[in-house]
Amino acid sequence: MSISKDDVRKVARLSRIAVPEERLEQLAGELTGIMGWIEQLNEVDVEGVEPMTSVVEASLPMREDVVTDGGIQDHVLANAPRAEEGFFVVPKAVE
Amino acid sequence: MHRERGLILHFEVKAAYEGDCFSDSMDLRMSDLTKLTLTAALEGLESKAFSSRELTQAFVDQIETSNGVLNAYVVTTPDKALAMADASDARRANGEALALDGAPLGIKDLYCTKGVRTTACSEILGEFTPTYESTVTQNLWDAGAVMLGKLNMDEFAMGSSNETSRFGPPANPWRRDGSNQKLTAGGSSGGSAAAVAADLCLAATASDTGGSIRQPAAFTGTVGIKPTYGRASRYGMVAFASSLDQAGPITKTVADAALMTELMCSHDEKDSTSLPVETPRWRDDVHKGVKGMKIGIPKEYRVDGMPQEIEDLWQQGITWLKEMGAEIVDVTLPHTKYALPAYYIVAPAEASSNLARYDGMRYGARVQGGDLTGTYEGTRASGFGEEVQRRLMIGTYVLSSGYYDAYYLRAQKVRTKILQDFQTVFQDVDALLTPTCPSAAFAYGENAGDPVQMYLNDIFTVTANLAGLPGISVPAAIDSNGLPLGLQVIGKALDESACFQVAGALEEAAGFVAKPEKWW
Numbered sequence: 001m002s003i004s005k006d007d008v009r010k011v012a013r014l015s016r017i018a019v020p021e022e023r024l025e026q027l028a029g030e031l032t033g034i035m036g037w038i039e040q041l042n043e044v045d046v047e048g049v050e051p052m053t054s055v056v057e058a059s060l061p062m063r064e065d066v067v068t069d070g071g072i073q074d075h076v077l078a079n080a081p082r083a084e085e086g087f088f089v090v091p092k093a094v095e
Numbered sequence: 096m097h098r099e100r101g102l103i104l105h106f107e108v109k110a111a112y113e114g115d116c117f118s119d120s121m122d123l124r125m126s127d128l129t130k131l132t133l134t135a136a137l138e139g140l141e142s143k144a145f146s147s148r149e150l151t152q153a154f155v156d157q158i159e160t161s162n163g164v165l166n167a168y169v170v171t172t173p174d175k176a177l178a179m180a181d182a183s184d185a186r187r188a189n190g191e192a193l194a195l196d197g198a199p200l201g202i203k204d205l206y207c208t209k210g211v212r213t214t215a216c217s218e219i220l221g222e223f224t225p226t227y228e229s230t231v232t233q234n235l236w237d238a239g240a241v242m243l244g245k246l247n248m249d250e251f252a253m254g255s256s257n258e259t260s261r262f263g264p265p266a267n268p269w270r271r272d273g274s275n276q277k278l279t280a281g282g283s284s285g286g287s288a289a290a291v292a293a294d295l296c297l298a299a300t301a302s303d304t305g306g307s308i309r310q311p312a313a314f315t316g317t318v319g320i321k322p323t324y325g326r327a328s329r330y331g332m333v334a335f336a337s338s339l340d341q342a343g344p345i346t347k348t349v350a351d352a353a354l355m356t357e358l359m360c361s362h363d364e365k366d367s368t369s370l371p372v373e374t375p376r377w378r379d380d381v382h383k384g385v386k387g388m389k390i391g392i393p394k395e396y397r398v399d400g401m402p403q404e405i406e407d408l409w410q411q412g413i414t415w416l417k418e419m420g421a422e423i424v425d426v427t428l429p430h431t432k433y434a435l436p437a438y439y440i441v442a443p444a445e446a447s448s449n450l451a452r453y454d455g456m457r458y459g460a461r462v463q464g465g466d467l468t469g470t471y472e473g474t475r476a477s478g479f480g481e482e483v484q485r486r487l488m489i490g491t492y493v494l495s496s497g498y499y500d501a502y503y504l505r506a507q508k509v510r511t512k513i514l515q516d517f518q519t520v521f522q523d524v525d526a527l528l529t530p531t532c533p534s535a536a537f538a539y540g541e542n543a544g545d546p547v548q549m550y551l552n553d554i555f556t557v558t559a560n561l562a563g564l565p566g567i568s569v570p571a572a573i574d575s576n577g578l579p580l581g582l583q584v585i586g587k588a589l590d591e592s593a594c595f596q597v598a599g600a601l602e603e604a605a606g607f608v609a610k611p612e613k614w615w
Contacts, residue, residue, distance in 0.1 A: 033546070040436055051510070
């Protein structure tokens, strides 16, 4: 399988990572190499095999649907790049 | 220090190393306190041979003089450490000493530590300072341990050489004979391994997604264990690949590893994959011996291009276990070769999902762009390093529309096949013995050109992650270049006991006491 520059551009966009045009070629080569190596999984017969979820039989535990914390606005905002008056300040998202 | 005190210490150090490093000294110098094992240090504290403040100060001093060269710590917390040491000494004076009371530890930068910067060695977390504590580290502080600082690692634990850290790599305290070339301490827990090997902490926390505890341990002559998936809580650990990530320690001895693992593991409601099981007293397993145990030797772990010395060490390990009364059984794990390619679908896929949270809005470093998407893209392009970007793109690719079944789902099915291989052989054997890594520590840059070549480092360790099984690396020999090599023991799910039992026996047989010659 070959991954083209266009594929990389698309994947970079989906990943929300700005990749400069001049790096696309090299990344396409690297990703082609890695995906080519991964292709060997096609040799494995997985017909009727369940995908693995856990090594120890375990079901996700349930808990009461109650509020267990809160009132920590200062903690939540402590690491914000920008915060004002108890809010995160973010770039304008709607024109 | 008066005479009696020196004698007590002298005895303990000898017991800890079975060597004669302090043969003629009646008094133990303060700097020598750092050479103690965790177990010996706790005995020294208990017998009042020294205080936690004295012990902690010795580590603070060592870090001060050594870290500039070794770069094992990315944050040091000497004031906090000494305050915790004083509190510990007060508890001990009141007869309220806890399991790890007064023991100075290093913490991998992946664990959130309240009030202490935690960035998983990534630029994108900026100066992130958690307002909460990870469950694993909280367990250690609840046991009285002292925090010396945060340890270097590959960015988001993605790497096998610690070269992807935003703070630059640590140096392996070990070097090839007659060479001053810097070698990798392995990855991703390279800082943890370097700190333990260089006596910059008694023991360290680490984490293992594909081998990140066991490979650095093997490269530095230390012990490292990844417990069964679900034994330790992932709460407050910076997430990489959630179905593979598991906490564990790097230590100087198997007994120390058993003690640390006991205290790190717990059932935790804050992690839904944390198993509701009791944590056994693994310390009691270390010296039980292997008489009557059946040990499997998987033939698929004999790979092309593996150095003869590693093959020889594996044979030596087999001989040791036989001599101690274990029965050796040749076994086959036919899907072993598919483990790494499956890992390189599952881990990047889960990472691409986990790392979506780093958008520069709520925490971390933000790079303002022309519009919202531009801000996201700029923030992530400047905040993530090359390897992380590469893996996120692979993850996004394999999860993208139309590819989920072909890649992620297929890889999860291959995981089932790998686990079934293990379950089949574990019907006949108690544990498996393999080399930990296909090579000794390598120099920086030696494997950097080709990502796949670097990934092959994890070929023997990654199977235990995919199957969720416990695996331990124990130092067993020095190669012809003067570098340590490790053997790995893989156990059944929740059977860390067998791992500690076999590793303890190997440690005893190998009599591994070598330490790197101090050059730093």
